Amino acid sequence: MSIDSRLENVGLIGMAVNKLCSLxxxxxxxxxxxxxxxxxxxxxxxxxAYGRQPGHEVEVDLCLDDRKIELRISDNGSSMRFERPPRxxxxxxxxxxxPEGGMGLCLIDQAMSDVQYEVxxxxxxxxxxxxxxxxxxxVEATDGAGS
Numbered sequence: 001m002s003i004d005s006r007l008e009n010v011g012l013i014g015m016a017v018n019k020l021c022s023l024x025x026x027x028x029x030x031x032x033x034x035x036x037x038x039x040x041x042x043x044x045x046x047x048x049a050y051g052r053q054p055g056h057e058v059e060v061d062l063c064l065d066d067r068k069i070e071l072r073i074s075d076n077g078s079s080m081r082f083e084r085p086p087r088x089x090x091x092x093x094x095x096x097x098x099p100e101g102g103m104g105l106c107l108i109d110q111a112m113s114d115v116q117y118e119v120x121x122x123x124x125x126x127x128x129x130x131x132x133x134x135x136x137x138x139v140e141a142t143d144g145a146g147s
Contacts, residue, residue: 005046005056005075013060014039017071024064025132033111034069034130040104041073041126049077049124068113071128079124082117 001016003009018035026034042058050056061072108128109115116127 001062002057002059003042004054005050005052005058005077006054007043007046007052010039010042010046013042013058017060017062020062020064021069024069026069026130030130034071034128037108037111037128038071038073040108041071041128044080044104045073045075045077045124045126048080049075051077068129068131072125073128074123074125076123079119080117 001013003013014035017038018031021031021034038060042060045058046052050058056075056077059072059074061074063070063072105115111130112128113131114127114129116129118125118127
């Protein structure tokens with residue numbers, strides 16, 4: 001899938017990814033987390049790689065196999081310096097302790113099984129991998145049958 005680098009197009013990619021994830025053994029929470037991660041990654045590409053300028057392509061490739069989903073979010077804009085973000089620490093009783101911005105990569109890193117970044121031939125690719133058998137952080141795994 002690909003979109004033009006306009007923020008109003010990001011929701012379309014998120015909805016498409018969520019629906020495609022319904023073909024895999026993810027809970028509703030798991031599908032939402034994957035959708036959130038893709039929306040964050042595509043938004044980052046538009047805002048940071050392309051400086052919010054329309055007319056550029058952001059591509060999302062999705063691959064399902066019998067163990068995992070792998071998503072590749074690619075752009076041809078400015079590359080980033082990728083480092084593993086620290087674990088998000090906050091007071092669960094005081095949500096105002098959360099920062100207002102800059103948490104996208106932290107959320108992605110916590111929700112996905114593996115996150116990688118590569119730059120090759122002027123193309124930046126953020127790779128998000130989620131194993132099927134992993135429960136989201138703080139949530140028990142279910143079979144999705146609403147037990």
